[in-house]
Amino acid sequence: MTDLPTTTEPAAIEPEPDTTGPAAEALLGTDTSRFRHDYLEVRGLRVTFGGFVAVRDVDLTVTQGDLRFLIGPNGAGKTTLIDAITGLVGATGSARFGGTELLGRGTHRIARDGVGRTFQTASVFEELTVLQNLDIAAGARRGPSTLLRRRRGTPEAVEQALELVGLGALRDTTAGVLAHGQKQWLEIGMLLVQDAHLMLLDEPVAGMTQAEREATGELLRRIGSQRVVVVVEHDMEFLRSYADSVTVMHQGRVLAEGTVAEVQNDPAVVEVYLGATHTDDEEA
Numbered sequence: 001m002t003d004l005p006t007t008t009e010p011a012a013i014e015p016e017p018d019t020t021g022p023a024a025e026a027l028l029g030t031d032t033s034r035f036r037h038d039y040l041e042v043r044g045l046r047v048t049f050g051g052f053v054a055v056r057d058v059d060l061t062v063t064q065g066d067l068r069f070l071i072g073p074n075g076a077g078k079t080t081l082i083d084a085i086t087g088l089v090g091a092t093g094s095a096r097f098g099g100t101e102l103l104g105r106g107t108h109r110i111a112r113d114g115v116g117r118t119f120q121t122a123s124v125f126e127e128l129t130v131l132q133n134l135d136i137a138a139g140a141r142r143g144p145s146t147l148l149r150r151r152r153g154t155p156e157a158v159e160q161a162l163e164l165v166g167l168g169a170l171r172d173t174t175a176g177v178l179a180h181g182q183k184q185w186l187e188i189g190m191l192l193v194q195d196a197h198l199m200l201l202d203e204p205v206a207g208m209t210q211a212e213r214e215a216t217g218e219l220l221r222r223i224g225s226q227r228v229v230v231v232v233e234h235d236m237e238f239l240r241s242y243a244d245s246v247t248v249m250h251q252g253r254v255l256a257e258g259t260v261a262e263v264q265n266d267p268a269v270v271e272v273y274l275g276a277t278h279t280d281d282e283e284a
């Protein structure tokens with residue numbers, strides 16, 4: 001989707017996210033104490049499909065400021081775990097965020113509880129502009145005709161998100177013509193304006209150029225300092241550059257957890273990756 005022709009504004013790679021400007025400060029804040037108690041606490045989580053146990057007895061604690069990467073071979077249960085936390089699949093056990101038990105609440109209530117996720121394939125509204133996508137995510141209660149009309153004012157949080165994810169110059173561009181990386185940034189922007197304080201991102205840099213990966217890494221680092229962020233990723237170079245901590249899953253279980261260096265040197269992790277002939281930068 002990177003090179004679709006357009007007669008409107010081209011979806012140039014620049015500009016990129018601005019993670020240090022005033023928008024970042026306004027949207028994310030500098031006061032780490034405000035949300036410092038945010039954490040995700042998963043205990044004994046289990047997901048079964050028929051007789052098959054896809055996720056078993058998973059315990060996971062992720063706090064704000066600890067950019068957590070979730071890795072593991074194909075089929076390890078990473079996406080299913082995110083699906084369970086966000087209510088897309090049923091699960092037993094517990095997943096608590098902000099003191100609220102998420103399991104059994106349903107996707108919409110979970111979203112209202114401040115939990116947002118992205119998918120491996122960006123799920124933006126392709127026929128709407130960048131700004132309209134953000135407006136919808138912000139929950140602007142306008143009818144379709146008002147929504148599609150050019151408006152004078154833009155909510156402050158939407159402006160800030162536009163600047164933070166680097167899409168300000170592309171605000172009136174149809175999302176369908178954005179480059180792949182820009183769509184992922186738009187999705188992240190949508191989570192920001194939804195005020196998601198737990199963000200679960202499924203392979204956010206898959207298919208991105210090196211420059212887009214670096215921009216995304218800086219964006220996640222900035223967001224991760226203020227929100228609870230879990231990144232499912234196969235790209236080991238990206239992980240080494242940006243992960244604060246890593247959880248390794250294998251066959252539905254947590255196999256190892258720790259710093260990048262700790263998990264890289266864990267014999268069980270090495271064996272699983274070598275045994276699965278899963279090379280460093282392979283993507284699913």
Ligand SMILES: Nc1ncnc2c1ncn2[C@@H]1O[C@H](COP(=O)(O)OP(=O)(O)OP(=O)(O)O)[C@@H](O)[C@H]1O
Pocket residue numbers: 049052054072073074075076077078079080081284
């Ligand atoms: N809806 C479903 N019905 C049956 N089995 C499923 C379903 N969804 C996932 N699975 C199975 O559950 C296991 C875990 O899948 P999941 O997609 O969570 O793995 P993953 O670690 O995210 O893998 P990948 O890195 O390839 O995305 C796999 O064996 C998969 O085939």
